[in-house]
Amino acid sequence: MTTDEVDPPLDERTTQRIPVLNVRAGPRDGGEWIKRLKEEYTALIHFVKMNKEADGDWFTIASDSTGTRWTGTCWTFHDGLRYEFGLTFDIPATYPVTHPEICVPDLDGKTAKMYRYTY
Numbered sequence: 001m002t003t004d005e006v007d008p009p010l011d012e013r014t015t016q017r018i019p020v021l022n023v024r025a026g027p028r029d030g031g032e033w034i035k036r037l038k039e040e041y042t043a044l045i046h047f048v049k050m051n052k053e054a055d056g057d058w059f060t061i062a063s064d065s066t067g068t069r070w071t072g073t074c075w076t077f078h079d080g081l082r083y084e085f086g087l088t089f090d091i092p093a094t095y096p097v098t099h100p101e102i103c104v105p106d107l108d109g110k111t112a113k114m115y116r117y118t119y
Contacts, residue, residue: 017050019043026095027068036096037067059087067091070100 021039025032044061051057061072068091075084085107089100 014047014050018047021096024096026093026097027066027091028093033067040067061087074104 019039019042021036021043023032023036023039025036027033029036048057058076059072059074061070063070069088070091071086071088073084074087075082077083085104087102087104089102091100092098
């Protein structure tokens with residue numbers, strides 16, 4: 001097998017199967033934001049379907065009516081136990097230039113590096 005025949009990494013194959021987002025707009029951009037939000041929902045629905053088909057379901061998520069406040073649950077299994085955590089994030093006004101900061105309140109204070117909860 002040559003290097004040209006090697007499969008791309010799994011994460012690359014996954015991202016290639018998710019619809020591309022073409023509208024570059026954020027919450028302050030009115031109608032363009034609605035178009036972007038529709039693209040976001042389409043990509044998210046596609047990603048969730050892919051995960052379920054591969055028996056790799058690991059989160060649920062929903063937004064408020066404006067698409068700027070998201071809440072949900074994520075989970076993982078370790079040593080036969082299921083660990084479930086709530087998550088939340090706000091879409092910054094300058095999105096997509098500025099990325100959202102995901103907060104996992106259940107993990108607040110358990111590590112200095114991540115999981116800040118400021119709401």
